[in-house]
Amino acid sequence: MFRQYIVLLFFICISLSNSNRISLVGNDWTITDNINHTAQGRVPGTVHTILLADGQIPEPYADYNDVTFRYLVHTKWVFTKKFNLTSDFLAYNHTIIHLEQIDTVSNITINGCPVGRTHSMFIPHTFNIENSCLKLENTIQIDFDSPVLYALQESIAYNVTVPPTCTPDAQNGECHVQFIRKEPCSFSWDWGPSFAPIGITRDIYLEATNASDITIQLESINVASYDATQKTWRADVMLSSNNDPFSSTLKFVLENTTWSYEAVVPFTKNVSLSINIPDNQVARWWPNGYGDQRLYTLSISNKGTPIGSRVIGFRTVELVQENYGAGINGTSFYFSINSKPIYIKGSNWIPSDSFQERVSDEKLERLLRSGQVAHMNMLRIWGGGIYERDSFYEMTDRLGIMLWHDFMFACALYPVDEPFLNRVHEEVIHQVKRLQSHASIVIWAGNNENEAAVAQNWYGVAPADMNRTKDEYRKLYVDTVMVAVKEMDKGTNRPFVTSSPSNGLESITENYIATDPQSSLYGDVHFYGWKDDSWDTTTYPISRFLSESGIQSMPSLDTWFEVTKNVSDLSFNSSFVLHREHSSGQTIAMKVHIEQNLPLPKTNDSLNNFGQFIYLSQINQAMTMKSISDFCRVHSSKDMINNKTSEGNTMGLMYWQINDIWQAPTWSTIEYGLKWKMSHYYIQHAYAPVYPIATLTPYLANATDENAQISLYIINELSNKIRGTLICEVRSLDTFTPRISYGSDVSMDSPGTQHVDNLPYALLMKRANCMDSSKCLMHCGFNYNQEHIGQTLFFSQPKNYELSNPNLKIESFKQISPTDFNITITVERPALFVWLDVSANITGYFSRNGFHMFEPTTTVGFHSWTPLTDFNQANFDLRHMSLFDVTLP
Numbered sequence: 001m002f003r004q005y006i007v008l009l010f011f012i013c014i015s016l017s018n019s020n021r022i023s024l025v026g027n028d029w030t031i032t033d034n035i036n037h038t039a040q041g042r043v044p045g046t047v048h049t050i051l052l053a054d055g056q057i058p059e060p061y062a063d064y065n066d067v068t069f070r071y072l073v074h075t076k077w078v079f080t081k082k083f084n085l086t087s088d089f090l091a092y093n094h095t096i097i098h099l100e101q102i103d104t105v106s107n108i109t110i111n112g113c114p115v116g117r118t119h120s121m122f123i124p125h126t127f128n129i130e131n132s133c134l135k136l137e138n139t140i141q142i143d144f145d146s147p148v149l150y151a152l153q154e155s156i157a158y159n160v161t162v163p164p165t166c167t168p169d170a171q172n173g174e175c176h177v178q179f180i181r182k183e184p185c186s187f188s189w190d191w192g193p194s195f196a197p198i199g200i201t202r203d204i205y206l207e208a209t210n211a212s213d214i215t216i217q218l219e220s221i222n223v224a225s226y227d228a229t230q231k232t233w234r235a236d237v238m239l240s241s242n243n244d245p246f247s248s249t250l251k252f253v254l255e256n257t258t259w260s261y262e263a264v265v266p267f268t269k270n271v272s273l274s275i276n277i278p279d280n281q282v283a284r285w286w287p288n289g290y291g292d293q294r295l296y297t298l299s300i301s302n303k304g305t306p307i308g309s310r311v312i313g314f315r316t317v318e319l320v321q322e323n324y325g326a327g328i329n330g331t332s333f334y335f336s337i338n339s340k341p342i343y344i345k346g347s348n349w350i351p352s353d354s355f356q357e358r359v360s361d362e363k364l365e366r367l368l369r370s371g372q373v374a375h376m377n378m379l380r381i382w383g384g385g386i387y388e389r390d391s392f393y394e395m396t397d398r399l400g401i402m403l404w405h406d407f408m409f410a411c412a413l414y415p416v417d418e419p420f421l422n423r424v425h426e427e428v429i430h431q432v433k434r435l436q437s438h439a440s441i442v443i444w445a446g447n448n449e450n451e452a453a454v455a456q457n458w459y460g461v462a463p464a465d466m467n468r469t470k471d472e473y474r475k476l477y478v479d480t481v482m483v484a485v486k487e488m489d490k491g492t493n494r495p496f497v498t499s500s501p502s503n504g505l506e507s508i509t510e511n512y513i514a515t516d517p518q519s520s521l522y523g524d525v526h527f528y529g530w531k532d533d534s535w536d537t538t539t540y541p542i543s544r545f546l547s548e549s550g551i552q553s554m555p556s557l558d559t560w561f562e563v564t565k566n567v568s569d570l571s572f573n574s575s576f577v578l579h580r581e582h583s584s585g586q587t588i589a590m591k592v593h594i595e596q597n598l599p600l601p602k603t604n605d606s607l608n609n610f611g612q613f614i615y616l617s618q619i620n621q622a623m624t625m626k627s628i629s630d631f632c633r634v635h636s637s638k639d640m641i642n643n644k645t646s647e648g649n650t651m652g653l654m655y656w657q658i659n660d661i662w663q664a665p666t667w668s669t670i671e672y673g674l675k676w677k678m679s680h681y682y683i684q685h686a687y688a689p690v691y692p693i694a695t696l697t698p699y700l701a702n703a704t705d706e707n708a709q710i711s712l713y714i715i716n717e718l719s720n721k722i723r724g725t726l727i728c729e730v731r732s733l734d735t736f737t738p739r740i741s742y743g744s745d746v747s748m749d750s751p752g753t754q755h756v757d758n759l760p761y762a763l764l765m766k767r768a769n770c771m772d773s774s775k776c777l778m779h780c781g782f783n784y785n786q787e788h789i790g791q792t793l794f795f796s797q798p799k800n801y802e803l804s805n806p807n808l809k810i811e812s813f814k815q816i817s818p819t820d821f822n823i824t825i826t827v828e829r830p831a832l833f834v835w836l837d838v839s840a841n842i843t844g845y846f847s848r849n850g851f852h853m854f855e856p857t858t859t860v861g862f863h864s865w866t867p868l869t870d871f872n873q874a875n876f877d878l879r880h881m882s883l884f885d886v887t888l889p
Helices: 002-018 047-053 147-158 361-373 390-399 418-435 450-455 463-488 505-509 575-580 586-597 606-634 678-686 761-767 883-887
Strands: 020-023 026-032 038-043 077-084 094-099 106-110 113-118 125-129 137-144 187-189 192-194 204-209 217-227 232-240 246-254 260-267 270-278 296-302 305-312 317-320 334-337 340-342 344-349 378-381 402-406 441-445 546-548 652-655 690-697 709-716 722-731 740-748 752-760 777-784 787-794 809-815 820-826 831-837 844-846 851-853 857-864 879-881
Touching: 026 047, 038 047, 094 106, 094 113, 113 125, 217 270, 217 305, 217 418, 232 296, 260 270, 317 441, 334 441, 344 402, 361 390, 378 652, 390 402, 418 463, 450 463, 586 606, 606 652, 606 678, 606 690, 606 709, 606 831, 606 883, 678 844, 690 722, 690 777, 690 787, 709 722, 709 740, 709 761, 709 777, 740 752, 740 761, 752 761, 820 831, 831 883
Parallel strands: 344 378, 344 652, 378 402, 402 441, 546 652
Antiparallel strands: 020 204, 026 038, 026 077, 077 137, 094 125, 094 204, 106 113, 106 137, 187 192, 217 232, 232 270, 246 260, 246 296, 296 305, 317 334, 334 340, 690 709, 709 752, 722 740, 722 777, 777 787, 809 820, 820 857, 831 851, 831 879, 844 857
């Protein structure tokens, strides 16, 4: 027995050192549709990007090409590659092909031998290759079905209509996307194009071993729970082997600590075991703004031979849903991390390109850092997109950005036949197993908006079919998705909700489909007030948690010039702009909102007029996002719960959306090319950990309204005490001298919301000699712990203010490091919405932007993402404007 054990360990070591891989990535793939196109190109790649690189089509994002090239995915495609193998490789007796991601439905053959068929882009595929099929010279062929025709055929075969059948006309999209396990928004969405890519989008390789060799694979590590009594962390480890049953002594080491552990592990295919790690060996992982993001590598080896490792973090997660007690209806809904309640400041994340092979890690890093710099602590991976690549989650771990992670189901009913459910089960198992080691993922959600769609019957299901529809909803998200999640993620450190929005525990009591999944007294809410004045916070619900809300804006002129060179395309209501607007009525709504609050451009120069409308649309979005954020933060405290309505204790905002998939009017705060819109600067300001808020009630009250009042608050998220002074000044726009000032000392010993004071509006306006609201505004500054943050409250819409030329100038421009610059700006009188911009070829962000100047001079920093060693001020092309410029003819 002892001798057999030694031999067994020998075979394990041999198998781990003698596996052989042959990469099939490269520039030597040939693709053809056998009709219009044959090209040679690179894999990872898709039809569009390979044809683009080969010069057969222009940039897919340019002009009307999203429609022009629809034919490319309405037909079959064949990908082929010739590759050589050595005699040493052929000497192995077991060969597998690995496809990390393939998009989507295909048949694979090697040298004419059938290898396998793929049906999903959301799982990797591995297939055995018969030894007799491999030679020294080989050809792999992958025959792709049209995803559009496949989805259509599957919908016909299903024999029951599953709505919605197609996307709205404005989206220029494809139909029946719910019948294919492919990125849902690749068939179009109300902010993105329909390209439905076909191709091989991640790694592909052959791996050879000897069947007699014993192999051990590390499948997953999950920091599952914390035992406060024993002061230990439970880490669940999953391992696998394809060999007959055997045992092996494994060593577990938590690197950069003194902790290690050895155990004899019996293998029968899949093995799950739990190990306990003492709390005194590790430091906690905290979200951005609350502490450090300590990460540790847990490695597993067999007698010094590595098996695998994962980077993990130690944190507890609780989704607190508690009753409030007598007189208050509903339950709370907030995240407690390491037993500390966290106010969520975040956004929603969509795919950052229609073609994932051209998304660099550098772009992902800059987008995520833009969130971190803006004080975000959570992003929601939205259910109509993709499961991101491994490096994305490594970045969020490192940056402290928590993830609310949907599974990829959105805004549709779905089939529930056995083959479909089996694929979903496999997908969820794989993705949870792949991702659960990441400390940043703090919640799983079954879908986007499908509970609301069923409960409110968005798709006009006949009453006679509604019970079946509800049963099918539960069959997919409860009996399949939730069961698979709990099968893999057995801990207590990552909750699951079946949908977003939902009423959380209340939805469960109503058999997972609440009568009103958008209740403001439970769970999370999605709300878009684009039909109302979005600056007016009284139009927003006071929810427990606002997980979607926002408004559209136009991207910059630089971004428009990336997709059209035709200046006639660049006007607010041009056919090209309307073509890129995929949400019906939003362009009109955008203009109505601008007209409600801002002056309209007067210039007759068409391009200048469009540029000013872009500027105004970004002001409108910025002010809307500020209004939403201020509204949520004011109502975050339990003390703010309205005893009559039970509304309040809003513990999070994730606005829609941080990033763009292409160049178009959308809800994003960062443009496709990484330029920050004005709204992202406003989010950065509104998400500050210490933040003053001033509100006027009622909204835009008359200056003589004796019942109106200004309420002043300080929001504090810091654990340490803060001491400071809040100074608020009533100002006009014709002088830098304030008309009247108010000051108050503020002391806060713990995080929370402090109501500083209520000021009688009519009396204040009278003392300031402002008999008309449009003559004055209020600017507050809070100085605390050697920090300063400001806040501006308009008493009337900016369009009603009399604007004078501030004579805005760039006084100086100085490079202080390869990546950082200081810009000094001067004005002769106050200026509103001062906007700075740089040339399109320079990517970075300003320290602030879209700000108001109430002093003659200010300095703004600019941080470039890359060092500018050959800096030339002319090439930097620094541009500036203020709201006054819109009033010029």
